[in-house]
Amino acid sequence: MxxxxxxxxxxxxxxxxxxxxxxxxxxxxxxxxxxxxxxxxxxxxxxxxxxxxxxxxxxxxxxxxxxxxxxxxxxxxxxxxxxxxxxxxxxxxxxxxxxxxxxxxxxxxxxxxxxxxxxxxxxxxxxxxxxxxxxxxxxxxxxxxxxxxxxxxxxxxxxxxxxxxxxxxxxxxxxxxxxxxxxxxxxxxxxxxxxxxxxxxxxxxxxxxxxxxxxxxxxxxxxxxxxxxxxxxxxxxxxxxxxxxxxxxxxxxxxxxxxxxxxxxxxxxxxxxxxxxxxxxxxxxxxxxxFEPEPNRQMLRHLIAERFAKQRATVQQVENFVVEETPFLATHYKKQVLKEMEADQALRYLDPPTNRPRGTFASKSAVLEFL
Ligand SMILES: C[S@@+](CC[C@H](N)C(=O)[O-])C[C@H]1O[C@@H](n2cnc3c(N)ncnc32)[C@H](O)[C@@H]1O
Missing domain, CATH: 3.40.50 (Rossmann fold)
Known part of the structure; x- marks a missing residue:
């Protein structure tokens, strides 16, 4: 003992x-x-x-x-x-x-x-x-x-x-x-x-x-x-x-x-x-x-843009890609990347509900068109 x-x-x-x-x-x-x-x-x-x-x-x-x-x-x-x-x-x-x-x-x-x-x-x-x-x-x-x-x-x-x-x-x-x-x-x-x-x-x-x-x-x-x-x-x-x-x-x-x-x-x-x-x-x-306190947002944007270029994908599909195929987390891609891409017209949110604030992606079944 x-x-x-x-x-x-x-x-x-x-x-x-x-x-x-x-x-x-x-x-x-x-x-x-x-x-x-x-x-x-x-x-x-x-x-x-x-x-x-x-x-x-x-x-x-x-x-x-x-x-x-x-x-x-x-x-x-x-x-x-x-x-x-x-x-x-x-x-x-x-x-x-x-x-x-x-x-x-x-x-x-x-x-x-x-x-x-x-x-x-x-x-x-x-x-x-x-x-x-x-x-x-x-x-x-x-x-x-x-x-x-x-x-x-x-x-x-x-x-x-x-x-x-x-x-x-x-x-x-x-x-x-x-x-x-x-x-x-x-x-x-x-x-x-x-x-x-x-x-x-x-x-x-x-x-x-x-x-x-x-x-x-x-x-x-x-x-x-x-x-x-x-x-x-x-x-x-x-x-x-x-x-x-x-x-x-x-x-x-x-x-x-x-x-x-x-x-x-x-x-x-x-x-x-x-x-x-x-x-x-x-x-x-x-x-x-x-790995840094702040993830490299530009890198994640580049990966998402490359993967989904000229395609449609649901928010869920984007999340699956982020989690399964990139170093980033499910918490990294919405506020930090999709929001910016929408603001820059690099993606379009198809058929948004009337009350949806721009830059938000709450529904996982929402369809995004990457331009
Ligand atoms: C890197 S240390 C382990 C450190 C421990 N995992 C930690 O983080 O606290 C490797 C240990 O494996 C033992 N060891 C070496 N060859 C081994 C083997 N084939 N099977 C089991 N243990 C072994 C060594 O004696 C040593 O204590």
Whole structure:
């Protein structure tokens, strides 16, 4: 039993803190929505590379952030179980994690519907094979969330991600450690690991590329594999650059659920810029959008104008495009973009109700003509 907060010796770097803020913001939105469901008998949360639970100055690590997000959901009658699987390969790190979970238990009442499993001294792949796959199969309809946050590129086979994405309701958040991957991709001893990471042999085409082309290829192939091999309906990636403006990692979010995608994008927009890092949507490098307190309205206008040029579309169709295919949110496009386009006569609102104030788009079935 631990009666003191146990920290790892790892300092929390600003770009890592940003990742954890995103995770917390997403889970604080995701858990309450999912917990309201009635068509499944539990929720399964997986942290495949859990770490110690705390950083050097006592800041929460990913497992504690997830548990606190779950504890923040007001309990209701007949609460369905929420099953946590934390996997950590290293003995000392998993001992620290267990101590930090004990510490949390001493200070916050953990209700009985929250089940915590620490798979210590096991790799993600081992714990998945031995414990987690069985739980997922036994509860095939249970919504699941998996965080895959390694130090490098090993131990996160595309095969496992594919199995996860085959389920009707699974979200995954993958930390794709670009800087390390780019540095080691030509190492001969790493061939098997890269085959497993990508789930295909095509990554070898990176050998002939350099600079931006190589970065783009390494990034895009992983997204394509999540879409095509793993079968994820929605895949977005987000680029974290460090204070030297070098790409540190990409966060990939994959989901089959539009609400999950919307909530993840909201979490991304909450990350305020800082001098220490920049954070942008990198799903399509031709449209890299930096997350800032004020969204880049001109960029969104350009995307909408290009997509719907000379066409008619309902407000709902425009919203679907914004949420599914751009980095922007459903809250960004009406007041900030459609209103301006109507004022500039770049669109026409067909058959408006007599009492409609210009520049408002309350009805989702309203038809707009883009000029
Ligand atoms: C980047 S850290 C995780 C940080 C943690 N997700 C957080 O945000 O607080 C990666 C952790 O994964 C562990 N690890 C490395 N390889 C692993 C594997 N194949 N399976 C499970 N854990 C692994 C390392 O010991 C380390 O603690």
């Amino acid at each position: 631990s009666d003191a907060l146990t920290a790892a010796s790892w300092p929390l770097e600003p770009h890592t803190a940003a990742k954890l803020k995103i995770l917390g913001a997403y889970l604080r939105a995701w858990f309450p929505i999912i917990a309201q469901g009635s068509s499944f008998d539990r929720i399964i949360y997986i942290d495949g590379f859990a770490g110690p639970g705390r950083y050097k100055k006592g800041e929460d690590g990913s497992p504690i952030i997830a548990l606190k997000a779950a504890l923040g959901v007001p309990p209701r009658e007949n609460q369905i179980p929420l099953e946590f699987h934390f996997v950590e390969r290293k003995r000392r790190v998993s001992a620290t994690l267990k101590a930090n979970i004990e510490y949390l238990k001493q200070h916050r009442k953990i209700p009985p519907h929250i089940e915590i499993h620490v798979h210590e001294r096991q790799t993600f792949a081992e714990a998945y094979e031995q414990h987690i796959r069985g739980r997922l199969l036994a509860h095939a309809r249970a919504p699941a969330f998996a965080l895959v946050d390694p130090f490098g590129w090993t131990g996160m086979p595309m095969q496992i991600l594919s199995e996860l994405m085959e389920r009707p309701s699974t979200e995954i958040l993958v930390n794709f450690m670009f800087e390390e991957i780019n540095r080691f991709i030509k190492h001969l001893q790493q061939e098997q690991n890269f085959d497993s990471l990508y789930g295909c042999p095509e990554w070898r085409r990176a050998f002939d590329l350099s600079g931006f082309d190589r970065k783009r290829f390494i990034h895009d192939l992983y997204g394509e594999q999540l879409r095509n091999a793993a079968g994820a309906r929605y895949v977005r990636s987000f680029e974290m650059r460090n204070s030297r403006n070098a790409t540190d990692y990409f966060l990939y979010f994959a989901s089959n659920n539009i609400l999950g995608l919307a909530k993840m994008k909201e979490a991304m927009w909450k990350i305020a810029p800082s001098g220490d890092f920049t954070f942008s949507d990198a799903t399509n490098f031709d449209q890299c959008v930096l």
